[in-house]
Amino acid sequence: MIEINRIRENKDEIIEKLKKRNFDAEPIVSEILSLDQEWRSAKQKKDDVCQEMNSIAKEIGQLFKAGNTEEGNAKKARATELKEVDKDLKDEVDNLADKIQQSLYELPNVPNEEVPAGGTEEDNVVVSTHGELPDMDAEALPHWEITKKYDLIDFELGVKVTGAGFPIYKNKGARLLRGLINFFLDEANKAGYTEFVPPLMVNEASGYGTGQLPDKEGQMYHVTEDDLYLIPTAEVPLTNMFRDVILNESDFPICVTGYTPCFRREAGSYGSDVRGLNRLHQFDKVEIVRVEHPDKSYEALDGMVKHVASLLEKLELPYRILRLCGGDLGFTSAITYDFEVYSAAQKKWLEVSSVSNFETFQANRLKLRYKDANKKKALVHTLNGSALALPRIMAALLENNQSENGVIMPAAIHNYIGFEKIA
Template identity: 60%
Template sequence: MLQVPFIRENKDNVIKQLAVRNIDATKMIEDVISLDEERKQTQTLLDNALAESNTLSKEIGNLYKSGKADEANALKEKTTELKETTKTLNDKLSQTVDALNELLYKIPNVPHSSVPKGSTEDDNEVVFSEGTIPTLDKNALPHWELAKKYDIIDFELGNKITGAGFPVYKGKGARLQRALIAYFLDKNTEAGYTEYQLPLLVNEASGFGTGQLPDKEGQMYHVTEDNLYLIPTSEVPGTNIFRDVILEESQLPIGITGYTPCFRREAGSYGAHVRGLNRLHQFDKVEILRVEHPNRSYEALDEMVEHVKTILKELKLPYRILRLCGGDVGFTSALTFDFEVFSTAQERWLEISSVSNFETFQANRLKLRFKNSEGKNELAHTLNGSSLALPRVLAGILENYQTKDGIEIPEVLIPYTGFKIID
């Protein structure tokens, strides 16, 4: 959530940068400033009324002590009027604050100056690519056919048990999935991230804290009776560890990692691009999160990008990195880099990771602060990245490593799988 003082001081630039997202935010920004002005005026009137009421109360007490009961009773009538006034002002202040916050919740983060203008994923900028796309046999299969051929993922069984988008991993498929999780976690902890095992359901406050609510409410599974939400990513419970926390500057930076299943309704998703593992309602992901000093959060973002690159180099998968355009960058993000692996059998790029800097946007919602060198509380910066999302990594391995004899296992994963080939 953007801070009102920031909006006031940077009104024109905020409107200009939000236009990079293809949003005309002029009215919203003007309404924020107007509501904030109304809030301040109402607060001033309320403070004055309370001060006058306190003064009168003391005066009434002194008049009673002096035996001037008639004068005291006359003043009591005025205090009764002031009580009504303060109640009215309190109600108005509460309504104004609620209206202001409701509007602020709808305004996305201001994109970083490097974010290109654009409307769709076609306008994203390729900033890096690495790896050789293998030449496959003319009879090469997409991963959903390979999964069936080698009996390692059963999409029909998942559909029977739950519904489309809930696959069942079997045998070497399940072991490869487990190997990837362990490998990702080991890489992350070796890089200094502390491993956490996190809840799979969160409360409403956690959803608002990281920006999933109200923006993506329709994409989250909602347990209505308990008003809890299944997590769309471990970013939500992980970042909410620090909700309402004031850190010492010496505690920064903080890095955590965690594996969780993730749940997304993916309403409206259909077509060939969602076949197999391309888009699921339940999937596994290993996440990395950072809480950083504002002065070095973009340096931290570069470090996270480099970290994900090392993993993909070791897996020897052809990949590229995109800087997301304004129309594709997430609601809470100031700058996002997407990693995509090339699916050779499908002849298309598959997103496997997003690494983002949210600056103070989440921290303001979370009230996540640190005490700076001057002893003042300051909002921290939050960052997160997939390290990595498993389904499309697995799809990339199955398709790119297929041979006439079976699916070879990337060398770095063999100590985790205990086998070299799926045949």
């Protein structure tokens, strides 16, 4: 959420920058500013009435104490009158504040300077490409064939037990998954991230805190009986641990990591995109989250990008880094780098990580601030990234490393998974 003060002061700049998202902010911003005017004047009025009520109440108290009940009762009439006025004004103020809040929720984050203009993923900029693309012959199997061939994942069984998009990993498939999770967590630990095991369900306030609510309501599984949401990413609980927190400057940098399953309804997805492991309702992911001083957040972003790159290097997967264009940028993000690995049999790039700086957008919703040396409070910057999402990594590992002798696993994870090849 963009701070209202920033809108008051930099209206034109915000409108201009949001154009990069193909988002016409002018109507909402104007609406907010005019509501804000109304709100301020209504609040002033209300405060004045409250002041009078408070002083009358005080007088009445003194009159009664002095035994002057007659005059006291007379004043009650005026107080009762004011109470009506106050009630109306309170409704007006609340109503206006609520409208402002709703409109603020509709504004996406202001993109960073470096975000390229553009409407769709076509316009994302390839920052760099690493590794050689394997040249597979035509018989190369897509991962859903490989998993069947070696009995690594049972998609149909998942359908029986739960539904489509809930695969059941087994044998070396299960061990590969588990080993990769441990590998990613160990690497994150080595890079200085503190490990957490967070809850897999969060309350509504947390959903708002990181920005999944209200704009992505339909993407989360909602347990209505208890009004809890299954997390779509560990970002939600990991970042919300810091909701309503005031940090000291000495607390920075804050680097946390956690592994969780992630649950996404993925309403509206279809076709080859959802084949095999490409898109699931439940998948596993190791997430890294950072809470940073505003001056240091881009340095942190850089470090996160390097960390993710190092994981892919160790897994010996060809990958590329994209800078997302305005149109493809997530609602809450100021800048995002996507990592894609090349899936040799499907012959396409699969997104396996998304690293973002949210600047103050989440912090504002989270009321996550820090106290500087002069004890002034200011919003922090929050960042997060996948390090990494498991299914597509597995898909690429299986497809890219297939051979007549089985699927050869990269050396970096041999000790984690307990085998060198799947045959």
